[in-house]
Amino acid sequence: MKNEKKSWTKPELEAYVLLLCANADNKETSEEINLIRKHVDEECFAKIYAEFSGDNEEECLKKIEKCVASHEYSHKELCEFQAKMKEVFLIDKRYGMMERNMERILNRILY
Structure with a gap:
């Protein structure tokens, strides 16, 4: 939760949103993860994936809304x-x- 106080960069927000998209059906596939990794650098992905893994859907949406x-x-x-x-x-x-x-x-949220 400490990352809530500091806003993410646009690439970090993008990675987080795309991870939520990959998990929308509760089935995160390797194809989805590989695609997300193409859009952000590895350090950004690792940081955001670690945070995303500890959040539930409601927390994810609140974080996204705040950051957007x-x-x-x-x-x-x-x-x-x-x-x-x-x-x-x-x-x-x-x-x-x-x-x-x-x-x-x-x-x-985005629009």
């Missing part, structure tokens, strides 16, 4: 962010109800 408010995103950045989220959701060739609901919740 501390950054200014352009429309282009938000579109790119959303595309990365969709890529994580679809990499396992399944896009179920839980993933659709998580996407909807995250879009409300």
Whole structure:
């Protein structure tokens, strides 16, 4: 919880959100993790993954909401962010109800 006091960088926030996307269906696959690792450096991934692993979904959403408010995103950045989220959701060739609901919740927070 100590990281809540200090805001994440944009890449850290991105890693955290993408991890939540990967876990939306409660099945984190190696393909999803490898895809997330392509978007952030290894040090950032390790730090954020360690924090993410200790959080429940409610804590995740609160942290994301707080951090998004501390950054200014352009429309282009938000579109790119959303595309990365969709890529994580679809990499396992399944896009179920839980993933659709998580996407909807995250879009409300981001926009």
